[in-house]
Each structure stands twice: as C-alpha cells, then as structure tokens.
Amino acid sequence: MTEPEPKSSADEPWPVRVVSQKVGAWVARLGWVWVDGQVAQISRRPGTSVVFLTLRDPSVDLSLTVTAHRDVLDAGAPGLTEGARVTMHARPEFYPARGSLSLRADEIRQVGIGELLARLERLKKLLSAEGLFARERKRRLPFLPRKIGLITGRASAAERDVLMNTRRRWPSIDFRVINVPVQGPTAVPQILDALKVLDNDDEVDVIVLARGGGSVEDLLPFSDEALCRAVFGCRTPVVSAIGHETDAPLVDYVADARASTPTDAAKRIVPDLDEETQLIGTARRRLDRAVLGMIDRESNRLESVRSRPSLARPETLIDQRADEAGRLRDRATRSLDNRVRRADDDLRHTLARLRALSPAATLERGYAIVQRTDGHVVRAAGEVTAGDVLRVRLADGELRTEVQEQE
The missing domain is CATH 2.40.50.140 (Nucleic acid-binding proteins)
Structure with a gap:
C-alpha cells in the first residue's frame, strides 16, 4: 500500500x-x-x-x-x-x-466545404427542433423605431447601404452603429459583445445584423450556434441582412425578420416618408369625402323633416287634434246623455214598482196598520184583549185607541 x-x-x-x-x-x-x-x-x-x-x-x-x-x-x-x-x-x-x-x-x-455544410445542416435541425426557428416566437418590428442598432463591418458597403437607404426613406432616423469584424476567428465574439450592448440600450428598438455577400466560409460566423442562441435570447427584435438573396446563414432563420440584402433591410425597419405622406393625403381626402357626404345626407334628411306638414304648418296638427277632440267630446256627451236617460227611466220604473209594493200605498187606499204598544203588528182579534191600548197607523198620521170589545 x-x-x-x-x-x-x-x-x-x-x-x-x-x-x-x-x-x-x-x-x-x-x-x-x-x-x-x-x-x-x-x-x-x-x-x-x-x-x-x-x-x-x-x-x-x-x-x-x-x-x-x-x-x-x-x-x-x-x-x-x-x-x-x-x-x-x-x-x-x-x-x-x-x-x-x-x-x-x-x-x-x-x-472542407462539404463537411462544413453537413455540420451546418445538423446544427440547423438541432436548432429547429428546439424551437429557435418557430414563427410564433418571432417578434413584430416597430412601425417607426426611435433608434436603430446596426452591427456591421467598418466602412463596409453593407453599412453604407443600410444608412443611406434608411435615411433616404426616413431622414430623421437615429442610428447607433457598432463596427465589428464580420468574418474570421474574432468575428463571433465581437458580434456577441455588440449584440449584448445594443440589447441593453433602452433607446434601441430594433437591431440589424448587416454584411455583404461572400463565400460559405466567409459567412460562417453568422451560422455559429452561440450567435444564433444569442439572437434568439435578445429582448429587442433583430433583423438579419446577411449576404445576398441566395445566402441563408442560420441566423436568418432565428432572427425576427430576414432581409434579402442590406438595402432590403432599410425597407423593413422604417416606413417610406413619401409613401406615408401620400397615404395620409389619401386618407384625408377620403375622410373629407366621407364627412361631406355625411353632411349632405343629414342636410337632405333635415330638409325632408322640415318639409313635413307637422313642421311646415304645426297648427294643422293642432287643428286636426282639436277636431278629433271635439268629435270625441260630442260622442262622450251623447253617450252620457243616453246613459243618464236610460238610468232615469230605470229609476222611475223601479220607483213605481217600489211604490206599488210599499205599505204606504196600501195605507193611502184606506187601510191601517194596528200595533200593540210593544210594536207587534196585530193580525187577528185574538191577539188583543179588552182594555189593550193599540196604535193605529194611517196614511196620514196615527191613532191611539183602546179595545173595548173583542169579536
């Protein structure tokens, strides 16, 4: 040991x-x-x-x-x-x-070039499987950014194309340009650093990666896995403008928008001032026509309303309503008179029947009603005895009498 x-x-x-x-x-x-x-x-x-x-x-x-x-x-x-x-x-x-x-x-x-392309294809499948190319994860570019971050080679044609064409479309646009190597062994680290700086700048609303055309070997830095993941992780939307139309580095698939050339990037990141001015003019003319048309329609409608008899001669409506009220009043009066007359007739008939059935009418014919002092109506002689005091009701007044004899 x-x-x-x-x-x-x-x-x-x-x-x-x-x-x-x-x-x-x-x-x-x-x-x-x-x-x-x-x-x-x-x-x-x-x-x-x-x-x-x-x-x-x-x-x-x-x-x-x-x-x-x-x-x-x-x-x-x-x-x-x-x-x-x-x-x-x-x-x-x-x-x-x-x-x-x-x-x-x-x-x-x-x-060799074949092995490089094979490696890129394997990396492309890997990144696609992880969702870095997913369309639903791509962010929408701002309509008019406050400031554009540009990562490109120093004094390159790509830088000149992006700056010149962007300012031609919108002269007041502001840029923050970071020049880095766009090929060679130091390209990727410096691009990553520049990307981080621009992504942390709150005034930068969109970042553009721009480079002119070149061979597959020249464009290799823009297919680097670390750069693709860094672009995917940016908070700021990224536009890839690498090479020409036929060039397709992997960062094109990860970026939020792909421009076929640096010149095309200018068309994607800012609107054209002349076109927007024309669109505003067209919209204003359409708005003017719409407002004038609405005013004409409302004027015609108002004139049509004013020409109606109810507004042209308001007293006509009052006269019509007065006539109608008079007719209704006459109908109500006639109806009420008829009802009163019928009720009066019914009352007289009822009164006549009542009088016919009334005890007073019987008394007027000479009959009398005999009552004891307790109010009991005497109907038979056997109901009283001699000496009883009786009350006799007549048609006009009454009498008090004493029974002297019973029969």
Missing part, C-alpha cells in the same frame, strides 16, 4: 519545480483528443521543422497554441491559411521552463 503524498503547507511549501511537475502530470492525464477550431495564425520559422499555429474557438474569445511537424501539416492540410476550419488530433503539453500550455498535433485535417 502506497503512502499518501504529503500536502503543501506554509511550513513545508512545494518548490516551483514540484508544482510544475504536478501541473504537467495533471495535463498529461487528458491524453490525446480531437479538437475543432479556426486557425487564427500560422507561423513557419525558417530552418525549423516545427510549425506554430494559434487555434481559436469560433464562438468565444479563447485560443490555444498548437505545435506540429511540417510534414504533419503538409500531409493533412496543405496550403492551410488563416481563418480556415480544422480538426486535429493532439494532446496537451505543459512546458515547465516557460510555464506555458500548448497542444502537440500528430494529425491535422482541414474541414
């Missing part, structure tokens, strides 16, 4: 050589790996068989030094130039004397 290696401490520190040895041992544990990158620099020193290369990551600002034998480079990638994409088989090496890290390659392959 091996004893554990002693650790360093303030009392027993490791010498520099020990630290260098341990770093070299840890680096050597990685072993041989396949590395993909972009050649940023090639250095062939006269009189030596070693070639020095600087290999840069296409998406971020990171690079490594690579050493290879001249025969390895000539066998795998003859005519290699700066900016080319390569794949190499290498292992890391730590040089204690300089405290530097580099890769030593024993095989270098230059990535």
Whole structure:
C-alpha cells in the first residue's frame, strides 16, 4: 500500500519545480483528443521543422497554441491559411521552463466545404427542433423605431447601404452603429459583445445584423450556434441582412425578420416618408369625402323633416287634434246623455214598482196598520184583549185607541 503524498503547507511549501511537475502530470492525464477550431495564425520559422499555429474557438474569445511537424501539416492540410476550419488530433503539453500550455498535433485535417455544410445542416435541425426557428416566437418590428442598432463591418458597403437607404426613406432616423469584424476567428465574439450592448440600450428598438455577400466560409460566423442562441435570447427584435438573396446563414432563420440584402433591410425597419405622406393625403381626402357626404345626407334628411306638414304648418296638427277632440267630446256627451236617460227611466220604473209594493200605498187606499204598544203588528182579534191600548197607523198620521170589545 502506497503512502499518501504529503500536502503543501506554509511550513513545508512545494518548490516551483514540484508544482510544475504536478501541473504537467495533471495535463498529461487528458491524453490525446480531437479538437475543432479556426486557425487564427500560422507561423513557419525558417530552418525549423516545427510549425506554430494559434487555434481559436469560433464562438468565444479563447485560443490555444498548437505545435506540429511540417510534414504533419503538409500531409493533412496543405496550403492551410488563416481563418480556415480544422480538426486535429493532439494532446496537451505543459512546458515547465516557460510555464506555458500548448497542444502537440500528430494529425491535422482541414474541414472542407462539404463537411462544413453537413455540420451546418445538423446544427440547423438541432436548432429547429428546439424551437429557435418557430414563427410564433418571432417578434413584430416597430412601425417607426426611435433608434436603430446596426452591427456591421467598418466602412463596409453593407453599412453604407443600410444608412443611406434608411435615411433616404426616413431622414430623421437615429442610428447607433457598432463596427465589428464580420468574418474570421474574432468575428463571433465581437458580434456577441455588440449584440449584448445594443440589447441593453433602452433607446434601441430594433437591431440589424448587416454584411455583404461572400463565400460559405466567409459567412460562417453568422451560422455559429452561440450567435444564433444569442439572437434568439435578445429582448429587442433583430433583423438579419446577411449576404445576398441566395445566402441563408442560420441566423436568418432565428432572427425576427430576414432581409434579402442590406438595402432590403432599410425597407423593413422604417416606413417610406413619401409613401406615408401620400397615404395620409389619401386618407384625408377620403375622410373629407366621407364627412361631406355625411353632411349632405343629414342636410337632405333635415330638409325632408322640415318639409313635413307637422313642421311646415304645426297648427294643422293642432287643428286636426282639436277636431278629433271635439268629435270625441260630442260622442262622450251623447253617450252620457243616453246613459243618464236610460238610468232615469230605470229609476222611475223601479220607483213605481217600489211604490206599488210599499205599505204606504196600501195605507193611502184606506187601510191601517194596528200595533200593540210593544210594536207587534196585530193580525187577528185574538191577539188583543179588552182594555189593550193599540196604535193605529194611517196614511196620514196615527191613532191611539183602546179595545173595548173583542169579536
């Protein structure tokens, strides 16, 4: 069983050589790996068989030094130039004397156009599956942005086309231009930085990525995965104006709007002042015609209303209503008189019948009503006795009498 290696401490520190040895041992544990990158620099020193290369990551600002034998480079990638994409088989090496890290390659392959297109197709399918190309996720461009952010090459034709054509359409438009490399190993990192700066600017309402045409290799930075994801993550709408109509880098599919050329981008980000002025004039004329037509229709309707008899001679309506009221009053009077007469006749007939049936009429014919003092009507002689006092009601007055004899 091996004893554990002693650790360093303030009392027993490791010498520099020990630290260098341990770093070299840890680096050597990685072993041989396949590395993909972009050649940023090639250095062939006269009189030596070693070639020095600087290999840069296409998406971020990171690079490594690579050493290879001249025969390895000539066998795998003859005519290699700066900016080319390569794949190499290498292992890391730590040089204690300089405290530097580099890769030593024993095989270098230059990535051809076919392999580049195959990689782009695989990346395109991956991004599409993740929803980065989805139409429903694309944001609508503002009708008239306050300020336009432009990312393009310095003093490039694309910059001139976008600025000139945009200001030709809307002269007062404001730009914030950030110039970056649009090809080569440093393009993607600087474009990412510029994109972040413009996306954080609250005054910028739309961002334009502009570049002129070029080969597939020249347009590779705009198909980089990191750039596509950064465009997808922007809060500000992004317009892609890369290359010509036939060029289709992946950022075109991710951007909120795609312009076929930088000139076409100007048509998409701002309206044309002359056209808008003409549209406003046309709308005003249509509005004038509509208002005048409405006034004419309402005037005719008002004139028609005024010409009606009820408004032309209002007394006519009053006279008609007065006549109608008079007729109704006469009908009511006749009807009431008839009802009163019929009621009077009915009352007289009823009174006559009542009088015929009334005891008073009987009394007027000479009859009398005999009552005892308690009010009982006497109907038979047997109901009284001699000496009873009786009350005799006549048609006119009454009598009090005493019974002297009962028969």
